[in-house]
Amino acid sequence: MTPVRDVCVIGLGLIGGSVLRAAAAAKRTAWGATTSESDAAAARAQGYDAGTDVAAALRRAAENDALVVLAVPLPVVDETLHLVAEHAPNALLTDVTSVKSPVLRAVRRWAPEARYVGGHPMAGTAQSGWDAGDAELFRDSPWVVEIEDDTDLVLWAEVAEFAISLGAHVVPLSASAHDEAVARISHLPHLLAAILATVGAEGGPVAMSLAAGSFRDGTRVAGSRPELVRAMTEGNREALLSVVDDALGRLGAARGSLASTGGLAKTIQAGHQGAQAFADHRAQDRVGVQLSLAAPDAREALRALGERGGRVTGISGDQATAESS
Template sequence: MTKTPVCVVGLGLIGGSVMRAAAAAGREVFGYNRSLDSVQAAQADGYDATDDIDAALTRAADSDALIVLAVPVPALPLMLGHVRDIAPGCPLTDVTSVKSTVLEEVRSFGLLDRFVGGHPMAGTAQSGWAAGDARMFVDAPWVISVDDHVRTDVWAEVMTLALDCGAFVVPARSDEHDAAAATISHLPHLLAEALAVTAGEVPLAFALAAGSFRDGTRVAATAPDLVRAMCEANAAQLLPVLERTLGLLNQARDALKANHPLSELVDAGHAARVRYESFDRPEIVAIAIGEPGWREELAAAGRAGGVIRSALPTLDSRGESPPRRR
């Protein structure tokens, strides 16, 4: 069975990796990037890329391709405007680290019917086409939104792409994704920046720095504009998490001032890390996409740690296979 072509809009670290991974899986894939240098680099590596967004989206419309938005949040309105004008009938997803903001942007452009949000939880501190890797997503979580509006056919398309790229799928509602991402992605970026700044003010620190400092500041090497974009776009969810963290650090500060042990924070942190190391991810196999309550069931399964490692069956509201879009 021929799989849907993929049009990747934005060929940086994640978009470029999606293009490579989809091509490695045998998918027809083409893409756009505004930087001619990146386009030429992609072409030199044998990939089908252009710096003409209208041409890329016209081709997507003609082939009914799955469009993957892989641009920073501030660039979304411009790209969504092009999609609305040229390829409004194409299935649409994204790989952005904030889901609720993207959802509202998509809604404002009248494209919600064809949209299913996505977020591969993978990456490095590097950026640009050259940083991409066809194996970036292998055995990595790829969140796919199960918000109330999502269509069965589009959700199935996005699921299949994620699985083709080697990831396992974590179904989640957009708001729940953003709350979780604030704790395990956006907060670590702020902590890494603060740690790097603090160490940089101590003359001997960099000379002594080893594994703890390297691991704790790795994401501080990420391009600052990308860090600002993701954290600022998720401010509503990030603020309470940051307040909670500051509260814990303030308690540790007060304990040190009073010459009291740090047991409360250190023991609780150690216990949480041990729970993470043993966290179970059971495979979701008993839910069919399109059956009554499927969105709620998938969200609940994802909330409990469930993941999708092989494609789930797809049914329409009558329990039949859905018709092709074309």
Template sequence: MSETSALAGPVEIVGVGLIGTSIALACRRAGLEVLLTDTSPDHVRTASGLGAGRARTPEDDPQLVVVAVPPDALGAVIAQVLDAAGPDTVVTDVGSVKAGPLAAVAAHRSVSRYVGSHPMAGTEHSGPLSANAELFDGRPWAITPGPDATSSATRIVEALALVCGAVPVHLSPAEHDRAVARTSHVPHLMASLVAGTLAGASADHLALSGTGVRDVTRVAGGDPRLYSQIIGGNAAAVAALLAEVRDRLDLALEAVTGGDRVGLESLLAYGQAGTRAIPGKHGAAPQPMAAVRVSVPDQPGELARLFADAGDSGVNIEDVRIDHDPGRPVGLVELDVVAGRAEELHAALESRGWTTHR
């Protein structure tokens, strides 16, 4: 039996926004029948038009129901689905918090057929038109069965993750919530707090903005209504980490106001150690990186030419960032490569006429 054969379909998607429709498209890519349900008929029509499946009818009997509704509605909708589903139907949800939805249905007579899950993928966009079947490829997908979940239900939800191209990661609901508080929810709050210092700033100050402030604040552009539900639903884990951050912020304030360079350096070094703890590509240990900076004219085709020349060099590009020069029609492109190969890329690009910056 293959790892995905536990899931034969049909798969019903309840909530056909970005995540729900992307799951539907991935399931259709694998040849599974997909049924679509949403409070918005327009969303169902749009997703159907994209090839994500068809509207569910009362006669349909799905093997798996995926609940992909906003966080505040998860518990109630999961309970409704368990009430209405057939005796063999498995139910999962793809919400960002797992302990809360499980607690909401813990006393349900069919809770053994519910297994929470959470694909660690998404964009700042929303709605079915933003969906794509490749959204989950290679991404972690948390599988979080409760204590009453059956092993067969867990296997079906794991098969969904595999069908979508994701990598299943098994966690308890509580451990999942602590993990996402650390890697997603608190970082989002910190980005929002920093971004808030820019609101109302003078144009002269904002003219000095560079890649650093953009990197730190990017995720703050997410929908405040959605993220208030996500973070509020994980209040205990988020609050515990915020208390730790507050203690370090107090130390930073004392170090800055007191001229304590040693204390400040210690805090900065602790943060640097944290960046080194983040897993590298494909989950491997992180490697030392170097940025090769290249001036690129802001004209059609120049980026494509740069990438082609970088590809011809034989040096693998690990990451890319672009910063625009506010005073000239030129962009500064940073190509991240393994540190030991930076000089090789510099030489290869300069030999083809590019201006690089060491």
């Protein structure tokens, strides 16, 4: 039986604030700290155990062998890891950062004794700060829990179980597979939303007065806090460059075709199929499978499940209940 640990959340904005609320709702003893006086005060006003002394929150985590969840922006991950190394060096540590490879490197460098299993909930909104948080944010959402060749599966299972207890289903992936996928389905969309919003706004008051569903949906995430979008896109530079090239190639082909024959059929048909693939993936029947975390090839089996689009929905002892595509 995996122990139910206390939870210490560092960073109490949209995501950390949602983790703290959801952990408390799941009956965990949970506390948090943030450098934002206003986020901490808003959390306290709603009865949560929150403050601005990050070092003290981490010392309490060390005393209680709590799970530490880093929910801070990527640019302050290094400095937060220095505090982890000083105040809770052996902590069971996870994070929610939108890019995984730089965080993995930073943990290995700055907090090498931490028992780290990286994470990334694929849920959010364009809002920031404590007030934007929601205990139900992660319900029925994917939450990547990272598996590397040296990941301790007992710790992996504990972090996965935590994500599941907040309502998510777990997608096991390596940092590099995660970063390649989110470049396509999160970071490129954020970049394109920024460009769509810019081009639309350049149309002036007439364009703005006519803007309806397609503009609103295509540009929604352009309203996100610019620092967060910069951090995740610039932090995933290599993978994003590759999908930007892909997108530019397709845009160039569409332009060429529009200019020469006036036809956009190929581009629009391919896009329609892409949207259908997303809908089909969501609606597909999944096959239930059991995976033994004690099996010698468990890491490979879990990663293969994640790479096929499967997910872990429950953990009991050394058994993972999963759904495979």
